[in-house]
Amino acid sequence: MPAYLRRYFLKKINVFSWDVRDFQGVVLLESHNFDTMELISSQEIIERIKHGEIVVIRRCLQNIAMHDTVVAEILRALMIVCNEGAVSYVKKHGIEKIHEVLPAKSLSKFYEETEKVIPELALNIMARFNFFTLARRTPFYVETGPNIRMMYPYDVMSRELVSLRHLAKTIGRGKVTLHGPHQDSWFFHAFNTVNLWCAIGHVSEFNGLTFYPTMWGKQLACNEKQEIDPHYHLGRGITFNLEPGDVLLFMADQIHASTINQTDKTRLIISMRMTFEKPDYYKNFCYYDFRRVKFFSHNHRMKAKVQRFPHPRFFLARSKGFKRGIIPPATEIPLSKNQYLKTRSGNDPSIIVFRSTDLVHNETRPLSDSICVARYDDRVMAFNRFCPHEGADLATGIIKDSTILCPWHGLRFDSTTGKSLCQSIKPLTFFKCHENGEWIEVHTQRGGV
Numbered sequence: 001m002p003a004y005l006r007r008y009f010l011k012k013i014n015v016f017s018w019d020v021r022d023f024q025g026v027v028l029l030e031s032h033n034f035d036t037m038e039l040i041s042s043q044e045i046i047e048r049i050k051h052g053e054i055v056v057i058r059r060c061l062q063n064i065a066m067h068d069t070v071v072a073e074i075l076r077a078l079m080i081v082c083n084e085g086a087v088s089y090v091k092k093h094g095i096e097k098i099h100e101v102l103p104a105k106s107l108s109k110f111y112e113e114t115e116k117v118i119p120e121l122a123l124n125i126m127a128r129f130n131f132f133t134l135a136r137r138t139p140f141y142v143e144t145g146p147n148i149r150m151m152y153p154y155d156v157m158s159r160e161l162v163s164l165r166h167l168a169k170t171i172g173r174g175k176v177t178l179h180g181p182h183q184d185s186w187f188f189h190a191f192n193t194v195n196l197w198c199a200i201g202h203v204s205e206f207n208g209l210t211f212y213p214t215m216w217g218k219q220l221a222c223n224e225k226q227e228i229d230p231h232y233h234l235g236r237g238i239t240f241n242l243e244p245g246d247v248l249l250f251m252a253d254q255i256h257a258s259t260i261n262q263t264d265k266t267r268l269i270i271s272m273r274m275t276f277e278k279p280d281y282y283k284n285f286c287y288y289d290f291r292r293v294k295f296f297s298h299n300h301r302m303k304a305k306v307q308r309f310p311h312p313r314f315f316l317a318r319s320k321g322f323k324r325g326i327i328p329p330a331t332e333i334p335l336s337k338n339q340y341l342k343t344r345s346g347n348d349p350s351i352i353v354f355r356s357t358d359l360v361h362n363e364t365r366p367l368s369d370s371i372c373v374a375r376y377d378d379r380v381m382a383f384n385r386f387c388p389h390e391g392a393d394l395a396t397g398i399i400k401d402s403t404i405l406c407p408w409h410g411l412r413f414d415s416t417t418g419k420s421l422c423q424s425i426k427p428l429t430f431f432k433c434h435e436n437g438e439w440i441e442v443h444t445q446r447g448g449v
C-alpha cells in the first residue's frame with residue numbers, strides 16, 4: 001500500500017490506561033498576548049486561544065509523562081532505519097543533530113516507521129492533555145493523523161530539496177519542507193480545530209513557527225498553493241523559543257508559517273489537532289477523520305478505542321486537488337502600507353528620488369517593481385524587492401534587531417552586509433542611497449550600501 005494511503009488507514013488505536021501517579025507536578029502555563037508574557041490558569045486557556053491568543057505550556061510533555069516515550073519511539077525508528085551507532089550519536093549530541101546520521105533519502109522510511117506508533121502516542125498526548133493539563137472530563141474529538149515535523153537546517157535541506165519535495169508530496173507540506181503563511185482550514189481541517197505543536201527537541205525563533213496574530217479573525221484570500229496571497233502585509237510575526245517538552249496551543253485558523261531553519265540544528269516537533277466541540281467544517285463537509293474520545297470513568301483511568309476510517313468524500317476531495325476558492329475570497333485587503341513611494345523624475349533615469357519624510361522609522365516600502373527601501377536607526381537602505389529564497393515581496397517585510405526579515409519564511413538578512421545565516425541563499429543586493437535634506441536618492445545601477 002502506498003505511504004499516502006497507509007497514512008489514512010490504520011486498523012485500530014488503543015489509548016493506554018494510565019495512573020494519576022504518572023502526572024508529575026505543577027503545570028506551568030504562559031500565554032502570549034502579542035507583547036506580554038503572563039501566567040494564566042488552565043480554565044482560561046481555551047477561552048483565550050479562541051480569541052486569537054497563542055498559549056505556551058512549558059514542560060507539558062514531561063508533566064503528562066509523554067516526552068521520553070516519544071523520544072524513545074523516535075530512537076527506535078532511527079535504529080531500524082540506520083543503526084546503533086546513529087542512535088548513540090543522537091543520544092550523545094542531542095536529537096537536534098539527527099540530520100548528521102539520518103540522510104534525507106532515508107526520511108521516507110523513517111516516517112513509515114514512526115507512523116506505526118505516533119498516532120497512538122498522539123492520542124495519548126491529547127487524552128492526557130485534556131485530562132491533566134486542562135482538567136477536562138468531557139469528550140473531545142481528535143484528528144487521528146498526527147505529524148512528525150522534522151525540519152533540517154536549510155543548508156542541509158537545500159542539498160536534498162528534490163528528494164524532500166518528493167517526500168512532501170506524500171506526507172504533506174510543513175513536515176520536511178517549508179510551508180508559507182496559511183490557515184489550516186484551507187487544508188480541509190475544521191475551523192474550530194485546536195493545534196498542539198509539541199517540541200521534542202529545542203526550537204528557536206530561527207527555526208520554529210511564525211504567527212501573524214494581528215491578522216486574527218480576518219478572512220484572507222489564498223493563492224493556488226493555499227498560502228496567503230503575497231500582496232498582504234501580514235504585520236509583525238511572532239516566534240517562540242521552546243525547550244523540549246514545551247507545547248504551543250493555538251487555533252488552526254491562526255495564520256502561521258514554517259520559519260526557515262537558519263540554525264545548524266534540526267527542528268523536531270510533533271503536532272496534532274483536536275476540537276472541544278463537534279468539528280465545524282466548511283459547508284459541513286467532513287474531510288478529515290475525526291473521532292470522539294470519551295472518558296469512561298472518573299478514577300483517573302481512561303480507555304478508548306478508535307477505529308480509523310476516513311470519509312470517502314475526503315478521498316474525493318483530495319483526488320480533485322485543492323482548489324482556490326474553497327474558502328470565500330477576502331473581504332478586506334490591508335494593502336495600504338504596501339503603496340509605492342511617490343518619486344520625482346530627474347535628469348539621470350538610473351537615480352530614483354523620493355521625499356525623505358515619506359519613509360518613517362522602521363518602515364519598509366516599495367520604490368519600484370524591483371527595489372524597496374527601509375529606514376532603520378536613521379539609516380535609509382534600498383535593496384532587492386524580492387527575497388532570494390523563494391521570491392517573497394520584502395516590501396511587506398519588517399526590520400527586526402537590525403535585520404531585514406522576510407515575511408514568508410522568516411529569513412533574516414543583515415542590514416549591513418545583506419547576508420543571512422543560510423550560506424546556500426544569495427545575500428540581498430543593496431543599492432546606494434543618499435539622503436540629502438528633504439530628498440533621498442537611490443542609485444539603481446550601483447551596488448553597495
Ligand code: FES
Pocket residue numbers: 260387388389390391392406407408409410411
Ligand atoms: S524566506 Fe522564503 S521567500 Fe523569503
Ligand SMILES: [Fe+2]
Pocket residue numbers: 174182183184256
Ligand atoms: Fe498549518
